[in-house]
């Protein structure tokens with residue numbers, strides 16, 4: 255399963271590279287046409303009138319143009335030196351994960367963070383020397399001992415609110431940071447909560463997220479497709495992604511797999527990084543659910559437990575049931591940095 259996922263990561267990188275090469279090829283083709291046209295104009299201007307052109311040798315302008323063309327096709331740079339083998343990470347690394355939800359121009363509720371506060375928080379994180387990482391880098395650290403940048407931090411948003419793109423993404427870009435958004439799949443592009451008719455908050459569309467993903471500012475991962483319901487908030491049926499009372503193990507596994515499948519089908523309309531991470535809706539989880547998600551290929555799972563994580567090369571378990579710091583509007587930069595600087599621990603240890 256892990257090999258499959260790693261292959262999937264590589265395939266995504268290849269897909270992005272191919273897309274880049276295609277643009278380059280188109281660019282080169284256009285340049286070639288232009289070069290031929292230029293040659294033609296030069297020849298037309300330099301060559302004598304046809305009736306007087308008797309010289310058996312090619313006009314000098316043609317030779318010059320050909321030489322120029324040859325020069326253009328020759329490698330501009332000497333062959334690059336082979337890259338030295340990449341350094342391998344051997345030591346554990348502490349990773350704070352920040353959890354945000356909705357952003358707004360002003361905040362009148364704790365978990366809604368105002369634009370001004372979010373900007374101050376991101377500037378403080380950057381100025382303290384933190385480097386925002388993506389879930390792909392965390393997998394590479396654990397699987398391949400690929401080093402992480404100094405003081406890594408994973409910034410996350412839950413639910414997929416449009417404000418994450420309108421307010422969050424530009425500030426992340428300005429501060430050189432990036433974030434992972436856990437989207438409720440069925441609420442994509444919706445203003446309503448689940449299948450109710452009550453107005454909630456605008457959720458972004460994948461199409462609008464795509465440019466930010468291409469820029470490397472955002473990643474889009476999973477918060478379930480349609481299991482973001484809680485009994486304590488009036489939901490009926492399943493509590494988050496937990497097993498129903500009396501539900502067989504087989505039926506439960508099938509339900510989780512079907513939910514992830516629905517999520518992937520809708521998300522794969524756009525070119526996003528491989529689906530590898532999930533934040534438990536309402537933070538509800540148990541070991542059974544986490545194992546089923548692992549069996550479905552989800553490499554990282556996130557709780558709402560307030561702690562810093564310790565990542566260890568070669569230990570895939572450290573990517574599971576990770577803690578997150580719930581960042582609210584009243585959380586000043588100093589408080590935030592203190593919360594991030596606590597020593598990390600591996601989930602369950």
Ligand SMILES: [Zn+2]
Nearest residue numbers: 412413535536
């Ligand atoms: Zn949520």
